[in-house]
Amino acid sequence: MSDAILVVNAGSSSIKFSVFLDRDGERAIDPLLSGQLEGVTTAPRFRARDAAGTLVAEQHWTQPLGHNGAVEHIADFLREPLSVHRLAAVGHRVVHGGLAFAAPVRLTPAIVAQLEQLIPLAPLHQPHNLAPIKTLLTNHPHLPQVACFDTAFHRGQTEIAQAFALPPVITERGVRRYGFHGLSYEYVASVLPDYDARAAQGRTVVLHLGNGASACAIADGKSVASTMGFTAVDGLPMGTRCGNLDPGVLLYLMDEMQMDVRAIETLIYKESGLLGVSGVSSDMRTLLESAEPRAQFAIELFVYRIALALGSLAAALGGLDAIIFTAGIGEHAAPIRERVCRAAAWLGVTLDPAANNAARGAARISTADSRTAAWVIPTNEELMIAGQTRDLLSRLP
Structure with a gap:
């Protein structure tokens, strides 16, 4: 019997999960299965796959399940595959750790209460991250649970990199640049030596491009600066x-368009970005296939802003040895990678078009003589969470 670690990533409309086996005496953590339940508040869809990627379960509903119902269904599904293993712990992705949490932590009701105070900083994510934690604390109080934070990787940045130009009476309340997608960046940094030792020891910008998108400057495996802030x-x-967004735009929306805080929140979180600019879709695959001019404009704006960020982050690093593409768009949208690399030619990137188009999984997409390397490296936040969960619990009495 092996110990099993369940990893949970609960979002606003979906719950993703993975199960890893921690075999006694072995360093590696082996994947057992993974899945997700999407559309929990609309028309839920459940799929689970084994470690080889084979579909082992699928179910659809016509009525919403809600987050509690989704958690119950996943728990029922996991009962059989976990019957031959010992569920040792549950690791959770928690978006915001604030000032208090710069490393994984074992969860207690008191710590959950602290994390609830951070909901205003991540209103789309934090409440849903915490929901299954609270359910498990109630139903299985002796089951170890660990929170792994998306902000933690960036907490080692200098005070200057984290600071806003605001009075201390505000910044001392924790108003500063935190950065996110840290679990993804930490994973990429941890495996980069396997692919490019020079980049791993040098100056790299990782582009986490998905439905949520950000970029991070990494020097010798450590976060230096990130595009996401407070x-x-x-x-x-x-x-x-x-x-x-220029803060003056928000003042304009309040003064001239009579928008209140909640309306602005909906606008900037749910109605903007690729969806808002294109008027077509938030999905890059749909936009790339669309002939609609606004869809193409949204793509151009996306690439342009990435190019600006590359220049800024290269400046923070004092030079650049590599750029890494990861997450859904970064791993699968070759046309976006091509446009970004073309825009980064001045930084020493020479794209290999054939390698870019053929990239499946980890692959170098720049030419052999490119001064700055370009890579695609798939992220694995779930594996990072499982490893952090195991390592923390092994240190606790």
């Missing part, structure tokens, strides 16, 4: 989030 709405344009 909240996960900052930085690059995303699927439905606006990204970087």
Whole structure:
């Protein structure tokens, strides 16, 4: 019998899960199965696959399940595959750790209460991250649970990199740049030596491009600067989030369009980004296939803003040895990678078009003589969470 670690990533409309086996005496953590339940508040769809990627379960509903119902269904599904293993712990992705949490932590009701205070900083994510934690604390109080934070990887940045130009009476309340997608960046940094030792020891910009998008400057495996700041709405344009925005625009919306706080929140989180600019979709695949001029404009804006961020982050690093593409768009949208690499030619990137188009999984997409390397490296936040969960619990009495 092996110990099993369940990893849960609960979002606003979906719950993703993975199960890993921690075999006694072995360093590696082996995947057992993974799945997700999407559309939990609309028309739920459940799929699960084994470690080889084979579909082992699928179910659809016509009525919403809600997050509690989704958690119950996943728990029922896991009962059989976990019957021959010992569920040792549950690791959770928690978007915001604030000032108090710069490393994984074992969850207690008191810590959950602290994390609830951070909901205003991540209103789309934090409440849903915490929901299954609270359910498990109630129903299985002795089951170890660990929170792994998307902000933690960036907490080692300098005070200057984390600071806003605001009075201390505000910044001392925790108003600063936190950065997000840290679990993804930490994973990529941990495996980069396997692919490019020079980049791993040098200066790299990782582009986490998905429905949520950001970029991070990494030097010798450590976060130096990130495009996301106080909240996960900052930085690059995303699927439905606006990204970087002049604060004066918000004042204009309040004064001239009579928008209140909740209306502005909906606008910048749910109605902007690729969806808002294109008027077509938040999905890059749909936009790339669309002949609609606004769809093409949204793509051009997305690439342009990435190119600006590359220049800024290269400046923070004092040079650049590699750029890495990861997450859904970064791993699968060759046309976006091509446009970004073309825009980064001045930084020493020479794209290999054939390698870019053929890239499946981890692959170098720049030419052999490119001064700055370009890579695609798939992220694996779930594996990072499983490893952090195991390592923390092994240190606790």
